[in-house]
Structures are given as C-alpha cells and as structure tokens.
Amino acid sequence: MGLSQPLCLIQNGPCIAGGPRRRAMAGPTGCGLCGVESLSEAIKPAAQVTSQARFTPAELLAAMALLGPAQALNHETRAVHAAGYFEPERGLMAVCEDVGRHNALDKLVGTVLSRDATPAKGLLLLTSRVSIEMVQKAAVLGVGVIAAVSAPTSLAIRTAEAAGITLAAIVRADGFELFTHPGRIVAPDEPSRQSHVA
Template sequence: MRRVTRAVWRADGVSNGERAVPEETPVALTYNGTTHAVMMASPVDIEAFALGFSLSEGIISTPADILSLDVIAVEDGIEARMWIAEEKMAVLGARRRYLAGPTGCGLCGVESLAEAIKPAAQVTSRPVFAATTLLEAMALLGPAQALNHETRAVHAAGYFEPGRGLLAVAEDVGRHNALDKLVGKVARLDAEPAKGLLLLTSRVSIEMVQKAAVLGVPVIAAVSAPTSLAIRTADKAGITLAAVVRSDGFDLFTHPERIDLGASPRQAHVA
C-alpha cells in the first residue's frame, strides 16, 4: 500500500489528510523465457500468484512441474520467471493464449467462446458442514484481511478446514488474482481441499467457480452474489455454492446436501 494526500469534502466543510491506497503493479508471468500473461495485481505473494495461476490455467498439474521460479523486480513492474518441462511448454505454446489482464480480468485473451465457458473440473467429495460453520469461517476472514483494513479497496480469498481453522488468506486488487494466490498457497500446505471451504469477499462468476474446481473445494461461500452462469457451472461441477453470507445467514444455490441447515443462527442463539 501507499499513503497519499487527499482533500476530504463533507457537508460541514473541507479538510486535508492522508489515505492508504493499494498498489497496483504489472506482473508478467513468463515460462521458459516467454511471456504468457501480464496481469495488474497487488505486488505481494507473487510466488503464490505464479503457482496458483499456473495450476488454475492448467499449465501445470502439480507444484513440482515448475522446475524453477524467480520473482524479479524490473523497471516497469515485476516478472515471475518460471521454467517448466519442455513437454509442458509445448502444450502451452500450442494453446496460443496470450493475456493482457486489467484488474479483475479473469478470462482475458480467451480465443473462443467454447474456451470461455468450458466445463469446470468435477468435485465429488461429500463432506457435510453445519450451516453455522460457514458463518464462523467467514467471520474469521475479515480480521485476517490486513491490506483491506488499511485500504478498504482489495478483495480476499480464504481457505478454511473444520477442526483446523482458517489456514490461508490472499488479498489483491483483482478478485481472480486473490483466488489464484490462494490456490498457490494451499498447494504448498498440508491441506485437504476436499474437506475445506473456499471463502470469497467478491461476487462469484464462472471463472471463480472454475478456479475453485481446480483447487478441489466442495463448497464456495461468498459475501456477494453469484451470476447465473456461475450457478449453472457450480451445479454441473458438483460444487455447493452459498452466497450473500452474512452473520445472520446465507443464500444456498447448488448442492444443498453438503450443508446441514438445522437451526438458524437466531434459533441456535435462543436455544
């Protein structure tokens, strides 16, 4: 973040002061010396971003597929320089997908409509979560958003496992970037995504569901609402989608069998 000067207008007058705002930096993701994507992102957790992006995009299958990863500050931004096996690079080159991603861009550079709406990976795990667990998990995410506390201008994604708590949080000016960073962080944890929850502070679009499916989480819990295409994609992928999660409840859109609705938060409090 950076602190900048500002003038503040209110009904009772004008004052001067400072405000914390998030940095936004071009981040080039390169493979074997070739730039594949340039995304505008918060310049933090870049290694996790590079790993998570590579997994989400299907460029690699496991973290071990990246032979080396260096984060280099350059004059115009940051480069995440990765080297992958030649067979992986050959597949990547054949896709001819070069991206220039503005903030919040999740499908920039996709060359066909079919590629944009390709089916998400199937999630088959069937854990059951108490409804109140979603509320408790989301309540933990807010205090963990250090950058957002300072700026009130970034998105967050979190990973929660019952019995273990909130294991990872990622923040970024772009919601897709935040989720990619989280995917990268979780990939390096002793975690079991098939038993966990994905927490989002943003709206849920198709790309977010596709990334969640790559992560392998059976449940998405989001503060904001989903798009209709996200709902259809989650349904087909076997993912439980809960949105508009607040302290007093949430909306459940797909695969409700994973959520034990039981007593409402208000009923549980009264009891």
C-alpha cells in the same frame, strides 16, 4: 487479445490507416478470460468435485466471520478483495488479498497447495461476487463448498451445479442463500435465518 484500429483524423486529404491488428499484452493477470476469442473457449466444463465435506450453517457463518479480521491489507486500504481457505479441524488456514478478486483467489490456490491442506475437506471463502472463472478455479482445487459475501452470476450457478460444488452466497452474519448442491450444508443447529435455498 483484443483488436485495435488506428485512426487518423485530418481536415484535408486522405487518411491512410493500417488495418486491424491484435493488441499485444505482456503478462496479463486476472480472470483468465482476457484474450479468449470465443464463448466456447471461455465456457469449458469445470472439473468434477467429489468432496464429502459437510458444514452446518453455523460453521459456515463462523468461518466467514474469521475472514474479515484476517484481512490486514484491507484494514489499511479498504480497497482489496480476499479469498480464504477454512478446514473444520484446522480453522482458517490461509487468507490472500489483492486488488483483483481473481488474483486473490490465484494466490490462495497456490498457498493452499503449498501447505498440508486437504481441499476436499475445506471451504472457500470469497469477499467478492462469484463468476464462472472463480467456480472453475475452485473446481480445479477440489473444494466442494464456496461461500461468498456477494451474489453469483447465473453462469457461475450453472457451472457450480454441473461441477458438483455447493454455492452459498450473499453471506451475512445471520445467514446466506444456497444456490447449488445444498446437501453439503447439514441440519441447522440454531433457529435463525441460517440458510435459504434460492
């Protein structure tokens, strides 16, 4: 909830305006931080992830390569984010799209939980940047590895480190950068750029 201050602009005479009041928002969606009134409320410790999942750089890159072709809505609009879920034995199990990156991830969490998935074995794929709330949601789901096409915020990196999540970002066709817990990305099987620990 934010604050709003009504103003009255007149040329002659006093202006009487009410004091600050809370803005009412019905059904907010998004990151989950709107309406948070203090930084300590926003930055709660993320759940600890104990996933034993391991991926080679080639597996991570191959999983991310599956995400683009599965984005039906983005092919039509070129204006939406996607979140995907991949398990090595089952492939790309779910892709959810939305104009909001947080909403895409929320849809994916619901989809993954409604299927016979094992989040501790999976890989979370994002077409957006990685912010703290994205890491917090991944931790609640129990996914040990996040791969994103864009960069993480510094707070997302600290949160992923504390939660025990491997954070791979700036994923391109020829490699990616590892920001936290590189042990889940195992020996490369191809001599290319593959991974770089940031």
